[in-house]
Amino acid sequence: MSERKSLNDLGPAAISESGIAPGDYNPVAIMPDMRVVKLGGQSLLDRGRKALFPVLDELVAARKVGIPILIGTGGGTRARHIYSVASELELPTGVLAKLGSYVPMQNARMVQMLTAKHGGIYIMDDDFEKLPLYVQMGCLPIMTGMPPFGYWEKRDQNSRIPPNRTDAGVFLSAEFLGCNRVIYIKDEDGLFTDDPKKNKDATHIPRISADELIERDLDDLIVERVVIKYLKRSKWVKELQVVNGLKPGEVTKALNGENNGTIIYRD
Amino acid sequence: MSNKLLTGDGRTHIESKLMRESLQNRDVIGDTDSIKDRRILPDITVVSIGGQSIFDRGKAAIIPLSEELATLHNSREHAMLIAVGGGTRVRHTAAVALDLGLPTGGVAQLVGAMEELNAVILNSLLAQHGSITMPRDHFWDLPLYMNSGILPIVISVPPYHFWEPPAEVGQMPAHRSDFGVYQQAEVLGTSHVIYIKDEDGLYNKDPKEHDDAVLFEKIALDELLENPPETNMIDWAVFTSWKTGKNVKKIQIISGLNPGQLTKALAGEDVGTVITKD
Numbered sequence: 001m002s003e004r005k006s007l008n009d010l011g012p013a014a015i016s017e018s019g020i021a022p023g024d025y026n027p028v029a030i031m032p033d034m035r036v037v038k039l040g041g042q043s044l045l046d047r048g049r050k051a052l053f054p055v056l057d058e059l060v061a062a063r064k065v066g067i068p069i070l071i072g073t074g075g076g077t078r079a080r081h082i083y084s085v086a087s088e089l090e091l092p093t094g095v096l097a098k099l100g101s102y103v104p105m106q107n108a109r110m111v112q113m114l115t116a117k118h119g120g121i122y123i124m125d126d127d128f129e130k131l132p133l134y135v136q137m138g139c140l141p142i143m144t145g146m147p148p149f150g151y152w153e154k155r156d157q158n159s160r161i162p163p164n165r166t167d168a169g170v171f172l173s174a175e176f177l178g179c180n181r182v183i184y185i186k187d188e189d190g191l192f193t194d195d196p197k198k199n200k201d202a203t204h205i206p207r208i209s210a211d212e213l214i215e216r217d218l219d220d221l222i223v224e225r226v227v228i229k230y231l232k233r234s235k236w237v238k239e240l241q242v243v244n245g246l247k248p249g250e251v252t253k254a255l256n257g258e259n260n261g262t263i264i265y266r267d
Numbered sequence: 268m269s270n271k272l273l274t275g276d277g278r279t280h281i282e283s284k285l286m287r288e289s290l291q292n293r294d295v296i297g298d299t300d301s302i303k304d305r306r307i308l309p310d311i312t313v314v315s316i317g318g319q320s321i322f323d324r325g326k327a328a329i330i331p332l333s334e335e336l337a338t339l340h341n342s343r344e345h346a347m348l349i350a351v352g353g354g355t356r357v358r359h360t361a362a363v364a365l366d367l368g369l370p371t372g373g374v375a376q377l378v379g380a381m382e383e384l385n386a387v388i389l390n391s392l393l394a395q396h397g398s399i400t401m402p403r404d405h406f407w408d409l410p411l412y413m414n415s416g417i418l419p420i421v422i423s424v425p426p427y428h429f430w431e432p433p434a435e436v437g438q439m440p441a442h443r444s445d446f447g448v449y450q451q452a453e454v455l456g457t458s459h460v461i462y463i464k465d466e467d468g469l470y471n472k473d474p475k476e477h478d479d480a481v482l483f484e485k486i487a488l489d490e491l492l493e494n495p496p497e498t499n500m501i502d503w504a505v506f507t508s509w510k511t512g513k514n515v516k517k518i519q520i521i522s523g524l525n526p527g528q529l530t531k532a533l534a535g536e537d538v539g540t541v542i543t544k545d
Contacts, residue, residue: 013363015361015362018434019361019437022437024366026368027368028367030370030373042278046279046280047277047278047279050277077280077286080281080283080285080288080290081281083290084299091304092454092456095307147427151406152425152427152450152454155453156296159299160301160304172430172431173430175433176370178370195289220289220293223291225291233433235433
């Protein structure tokens with residue numbers, strides 16, 4: 001039997017199953033100045049004009065003063081509806097992930113239509129490499145927050161819902177681009193000790209470490225659980241910022257690098 | 268299920284079990300689960316052909332295997348989906364990319380192209396028997412292919428692309444070819460996945476380096492997870508994901524260098540290593 005044909009010179013670095021030796025790895029930040037921002041589905045888009053327009057005004061204003069922004073959109077109630085129908089049919093998680101990708105796409109397109117006159121441009125996964133063009137042209141690129149895992153999304157232990165949804169997708173965009181922070185625009189001031197929509201005694205947490213959050217083992221969380229897991233091992237993203245889009249000025253502050261809302265950081 | 272639109276809290280909802288709920292809430296998402304997942308195309312067997320183990324050996328390994336595949340396909344006894352790996356060119360891509368300091372997602376974006384090459388190679392040999400290269404997510408076309416006597420060939424690596432999550436260790440994407448094959452089988456609802464490699468099966472350590480390596484003939488997934496082999500011939504993510512999966516019942520690892528092994532495996536014989544899950 002013939003031997004495997006291998007490329008003897010594997011390039012400059014020797015590679016093992018986990019990659020190259022950490023000391024030999026000098027990561028390159030792809031587009032570190034981008035502000036990667038997620039617009040919540042249930043928290044903003046499902047609220048319609050009243051909630052969304054002021055947020056878009058702030059994003060457009062920041063873009064016009066030269067802050068480069070990438071927007072990823074969430075799903076919301078229509079995603080919950082299709083997850084609900086699909087779960088009843090016992091469809092696999094991979095199919096739910098595919099189904100779940102259509103609603104954030106609609107939301108991205110709505111945001112594009114609203115911001116088109118200010119350079120809003122809808123981009124798909126395959127357009128991701130054209131980000132530098134859009135940024136240099138002064139555009140405001142908008143994409144689905146959903147990562148492209150689709151049918152290849154892994155099943156969770158006790159849930160049929162895809163664990164990597166729009167919070168994760170936006171985080172992973174930022175991580176690839178080499179950004180240090182991801183901004184999540186929701187309808188709360190950030191993280192609370194309990195769901196503030198259901199418990200009035202819940203108190204605001206301005207800053208918390210990923211470890212502490214994991215340790216608390218909360219039954220509910222403001223971002224997808226996998227995001228906290230990824231934050232622990234990411235190369236670039238060190239902080240998640242959750243801000244309230246319903247309060248005027250909060251989005252602008254976050255885009256200017258202020259520490260409003262809740263910061264979840266890696267130690 | 269309902270079709271009502273509800274307002275009153277500043278948002279417009281569609282009535283459903285998940286309405287207004289946080290999808291991070293364990294109780295809420297727990298309600299979406301059940302003991303099984305629907306099987307979409309249960310009669311297909313997913314057959315993975317290793318890149319390094321088969322394709323990188325060139326003609327001597329590829330021709331006998333492709334002939335066996337042609338015979339099996341022409342018999343029309345089995346519905347197969349063939350997935351190909353990329354092999355040493357994938358490793359080379361990763362070595363150069365990481366030396367350049369590209370992120371994990373960058374590596375993941377690049378490697379699929381090297382698998383496409385092997386899909387074209389295999390299709391060049393099998394097209395006369397009805398093979399076709401299928402974009403991996405076009406599997407809603409599979410009923411058409413199966414009913415028309417077409418043998419679909421896909422690439423293996425999952426489409427995580429730039430969005431590959433940071434790995435627990437190192438910079439290499441954790442979701443690689445073997446995982447992609449498993450996950451495709453899982454979502455289709457197939458119960459049997461066959462990995463064709465260049466060893467008789469899965470060993471407790473690399474048989475190419477250790478003479479005393481022991482072959483696992485039959486092993487349960489839980490047992491394997493408790494006793495991981497020193498060197499993994501199959502991406503470990505396959506087994507950790509399979510733990511939570513519902514559909515795949517049997518993963519078989521066979522040698523593609525021994526003609527006839529694939530035929531036996533498809534006939535249900537316990538050749539190579541058979542890993543089972545209850």
